[in-house]
Amino acid sequence: MKYKKQVEKWDVFEVEIQGPAAGNPFTDYEVTGTFESKNECTEADGFYDGDGIYKVRFMPSFEEEYTFRIRAGFLDADLVGRFTATAPGKDNHGPVRVANTFHFAYEDGTPYYSVGTTCYVWDLQSDELIGKTLKTLKESAFNKIRFCVFPKHYDYNLGEPRSYPYQGTPMDSSVLTKENFQEYTGRSEGNDWDFTRFNTEHFRHIEKCIEVLRDLGIEADLIVMHPYDRWGFSCMKPEEDDLYWKYVIARFAAYRNIWWSLANEFDLFEEKNVEDWERYAKIICEKDPYKHLRSIHNCRNFYDHNRPWITHCSIQRQDIYKSAEMVNEWREKYKKPVVLDEIAYEGNIQHGWGNISGEEMLRRFWEAAVRGGYPGHGETYMHPQDILWWSHGGELHGESHKRFGFLLNVMKETPGIGLMPYEKCGWDEVCAVPEESTSLIKAVKEYYLFYYSFMRPSFRDFYFDDETAFEVRVLDTWNMTVENRGIHKGKFRVELPGKQYMAVQIKKA
């Protein structure tokens, strides 16, 4: 039995034991751990990691002494041990939770303002490309990334992944062209997989990616299933799916930065129905002791985000023209955080979902944020080797991402946790005020963040009351400039440059 005597609270505590390598260690034995301290008692599934090595992982939630007990079908007696969970490091705030109904905060209470991006299979690229992606992420404001466990088969994604999740061999991809790729689906011939034997190297690699993201302060929004498949991973049998879900949870649940995205575009799966998705959800709810965030992403029609296991909406835009503008409506409908995981991508590929301008992407970000939602980025610029950020990671070529840090900093200035749309603003502006429950609604708010989108007023007049003094700042959200405009009381006018993408920030002095 191998384990460390000490681990930070919210880090991964891992116990490694030796066991049989013969037969099918993925299915032959059940391995579990029980972790106890003064404040918690948690049971966690273990998993087989190849070469006769079995592992059980645990994320402690308290700074205290823990004892643990490992049970396994191949063990004559339980193994026991103890370790200490120490204070978290400076950048370790714990897992992200829903906070204030519509928002998020780390477990230590620090507000978390999601600024996400999507690189579906960045994790399955070459070491060199992964290195580039991480460098890009490090220099970015992104604090969440969506990506897949399974490889992806789609336009601009016809290559082989660095590894496959199962033992076996894939279909011969030399037959694929940009014209015929859509003829190949999960039911294509030539795939030869043993869906009861995982490729441990594939999962170890993904773990490594999750760890690096964690160390960069980035949440890993893990897409566990998706329909863009030529290998059969999207149409396994129910017992194979269940085995997969349990394996994924046993391996990854102890990482504090994991979010579970049941699917990308669940409605494009031809062979899954609501019962399947609900079954997977049940497995997660039972098997993930840490209750990480759970969502499911649509292509066309929404999943019912009112389902109790769904912690937040993970939305794809419903209309070409109106996107982030619908956040108000979705907040009202679901009473959960609204995360817009796809509001079209900045780029210039032929597809309409992947060719909006940087200006339009940033505009959608601000619209979403000021309506109390959380926008998501993606980038799809044509590339000589078809390396598109949206799927492969690598380098960013666009303009919007450079401006997200400015937005994130503004979001962080919110008093309390999270913004909500201010209903009394003009019809031709959006305005955010700090989230407050209806029972506590105050007449004059502490803070107002007005956004003018593509409109270009040369000035705006404001009036809140006669007593309160306000500090006024004018933000150019594109050029990232801030102008202090002094302290004002009563009725006051703010001169603006008559340009697009301006905001006015007003806080109680």
Add this chain to the structure above:
Amino acid sequence: MKYKKQVEKWDVFEVEIQGPAAGNPFTDYEVTGTFESKNECTEADGFYDGDGIYKVRFMPSFEEEYTFRIRAGFLDADLVGRFTATAPGKDNHGPVRVANTFHFAYEDGTPYYSVGTTCYVWDLQSDELIGKTLKTLKESAFNKIRFCVFPKHYDYNLGEPRSYPYQGTPMDSSVLTKENFQEYTGRSEGNDWDFTRFNTEHFRHIEKCIEVLRDLGIEADLIVMHPYDRWGFSCMKPEEDDLYWKYVIARFAAYRNIWWSLANEFDLFEEKNVEDWERYAKIICEKDPYKHLRSIHNCRNFYDHNRPWITHCSIQRQDIYKSAEMVNEWREKYKKPVVLDEIAYEGNIQHGWGNISGEEMLRRFWEAAVRGGYPGHGETYMHPQDILWWSHGGELHGESHKRFGFLLNVMKETPGIGLMPYEKCGWDEVCAVPEESTSLIKAVKEYYLFYYSFMRPSFRDFYFDDETAFEVRVLDTWNMTVENRGIHKGKFRVELPGKQYMAVQIKKA
């Protein structure tokens, strides 16, 4: 009795007679004319034009000999005469009519593609400013302009008009400021009008404006009533309104370029209801022998454009974000031409309806056009003397209007009359094909006009059938360039520059 012996078909034939100037000549006498030829027999009301002069006007619709008979309460016997209607001049195509259900054509069959602008009270400005407006219009692609008979009281419009429609005196406007103007309404004190006595000079001047527009080939979309009023013209009594309507029709109906807009923003009138609007409509239908186009414009809620007297929808956008994109829906609902008379204005004033960019305005124009509708322009740039094109005319300062001629020329290339949205196009493009009745729907169209709006594809693939050869052109709608891309058959790819506002024009070779 004074009249000319000869007039062009669709021009104004006018008969002038002397009569009493004492009493109230506007109400004391009825004057009518009957105009007869081989093909028509038309009755028209006359009107008092001051100084004992009464006039009857008529627009002949046939090239032939006419006789006429004038009746008046003050005449002992009818007056009779005859004249010849000659062939129309080169630029005289007759009045504009609805054609092909959703479109317009002049009476001689020439398609009319409306590219309108709004200058609410350009006609009531100084001679100098009117001169500037006409110069601007002459150099523009506009073929329709919306404007009012009554002066306008509103932000940026606090000055006095050059004249008033009635005899009397207005309230003292020296009390007005930008802050208090909204406190003054049609019920404000100080106005002293005789609503039974028109100021003939005011109407003579408007006539002159209609004539100059006609000579520039521009339709006069005359807004007969509007709610932006501090003088009481928006809250006259029913019999005063009826007198006004009859006077307006008697004076202006014989002009071939007149369109009747019953109201700007009918839903903002506090003292009119549907019965009033229907009564005015009835008067127009009875009194305008030439059946000029009739519409009524909304602020928020639409009038019921299904009413039989409404020839075309005159629409104000319903949503900040989605505007011209709704043309498909409105075509379907009303089965009439869809004219978007306000889809926000290019400019930079404080109001959200008046500060979109030139790019966005042009984008809305193309969206509307390619969906088989007709967009309208307006401009509201801040100006040191508050001279805004939208109300006052003068000079244009924006960017969109420079590109309307390019659009108009493309519209004129439509085979037949008018474009309709092509339902089989991709979800991420809009495409127009020539308007055709459902019973005649052809598999492969003669002509396709694809528009990519704010999306920026680097290429698009096309396939219609294996036999038909198509000529392909790439249009940059902003830079107004056209690139010929040769003849193509079967499946073909069109390379695009990955820029916004591109269109692809494809016609049978």
